[in-house]
Amino acid sequence: MSEAKGCSPSSVLFEMQTGELLAFLLTLAVATVHAETGFLLHTQRIRDSPQWVEPEVEALVRSSFYAADPIVISIPRWQGNSSSPELSAVVSARLDQQASNVISVDLENATNEAEIVENVASFVSILTKNFDVPLERILLVGFAEGAHLAGEVAAQLHQDLGRQVPHITALDPPAGDLLEHQLSASDAEFVEVVHTNAGKMGTWERLGHVDYFPNGGETQPGCSGDSCSHERAFELLAEMWSSDNDFVSALCGSVETMSAESCRWSTLKMGQKAQGQPSGIYFLETHQSAPYARGAYYISFL
Ligand SMILES: *[C@@H]1O[C@H](CO)[C@@H](O)[C@H](O)[C@H]1NC(C)=O
Numbered sequence: 001m002s003e004a005k006g007c008s009p010s011s012v013l014f015e016m017q018t019g020e021l022l023a024f025l026l027t028l029a030v031a032t033v034h035a036e037t038g039f040l041l042h043t044q045r046i047r048d049s050p051q052w053v054e055p056e057v058e059a060l061v062r063s064s065f066y067a068a069d070p071i072v073i074s075i076p077r078w079q080g081n082s083s084s085p086e087l088s089a090v091v092s093a094r095l096d097q098q099a100s101n102v103i104s105v106d107l108e109n110a111t112n113e114a115e116i117v118e119n120v121a122s123f124v125s126i127l128t129k130n131f132d133v134p135l136e137r138i139l140l141v142g143f144a145e146g147a148h149l150a151g152e153v154a155a156q157l158h159q160d161l162g163r164q165v166p167h168i169t170a171l172d173p174p175a176g177d178l179l180e181h182q183l184s185a186s187d188a189e190f191v192e193v194v195h196t197n198a199g200k201m202g203t204w205e206r207l208g209h210v211d212y213f214p215n216g217g218e219t220q221p222g223c224s225g226d227s228c229s230h231e232r233a234f235e236l237l238a239e240m241w242s243s244d245n246d247f248v249s250a251l252c253g254s255v256e257t258m259s260a261e262s263c264r265w266s267t268l269k270m271g272q273k274a275q276g277q278p279s280g281i282y283f284l285e286t287h288q289s290a291p292y293a294r295g296a297y298y299i300s301f302l
């Protein structure tokens with residue numbers, strides 16, 4: 001405001017209104033930002049026409065969400081959208097095997113880590129509180145940064161609900177410097193991690209109860225670039241979740257010593273919940289294309 005206009009009541013009023021209008025517009029902008037985590041529901045009945053659902057009771061009641069079926073919350077890479085290949089890989093791997101609600105999280109317009117985590121955690125809270133979904137029936141899956149976000153959502157839920165999420169499947173998480181939260185075994189009762197491009201787009205670091213290193217964890221057969229090896233992590237899901245899973249794994253002392261001497265065969269197959277299995281580092285070999293599993297017979301250590 002120019003000084004020449006002085007301080008007449010009308011100019012004060014005008015300034016207040018301008019200020020209020022600005023505040024109002026800012027509030028609108030913030031509210032819009034809050035709504036920018038998208039949720040896309042897939043079930044076997046609506047495989048060809050997934051539904052966008054708002055994280056609220058009424059919208060879920062009107063949708064094809066079926067509370068008696070298990071729920072998979074699938075979180076993509078940073079700013080991944082509904083067309084990201086990791087999301088469709090989770091949908092088909094899961095719905096080919098069993099009736100489920102697969103919720104793909106769309107992060108195309110979401111850029112605030114804390115808000116993403118709050119939005120996803122409150123979505124899950126609605127399911128547990130308003131639909132009586134036991135936490136045991138919820139699986140969190142995350143690819144790349146989505147794996148750390150899944151850990152952070154689980155930690156938030158632990159705080160909000162006083163109970164731990166039973167299971168996180170983390171697919172080639174990167175070294176944690178982009179995000180505040182780094183996935184860890186304390187985020188859920190069982191955290192399994194699949195490392196397929198360690199040291200490049202993924203990390204060598206042990207982040208779960210069991211950390212699998214297919215083909216040594218750094219590069220994958222049939223891949224010439226890092227993003228191919230990175231994305232192999234979710235290509236393996238269909239077989240991990242199949243009843244024919246044959247990803248027989250060997251328990252190793254450390255990633256530096258993934259060798260025949262320091263690894264021994266286990267009965268654990270990658271993707272199975274490790275009932276009574278020791279936590280640690282697991283090695284396995286795969287083919288270069290589907291079906292990836294090689295069983296136990298072809299092992300040759302690096
Ligand atoms: C992201 O923003 C674009 C442009 O405003 C919009 O068309 C799209 O629906 C948004 N995506 C999500 C998941 O909200």
Ligand SMILES: *[C@@H]1O[C@H](CO)[C@@H](O)[C@H](O)[C@H]1NC(C)=O
Pocket residue numbers: 081082083084108
């Ligand atoms: C998703 O992202 C890709 C790559 O950034 C883009 O090409 C595509 O148009 C987006 N799709 C949707 C449905 O927003």
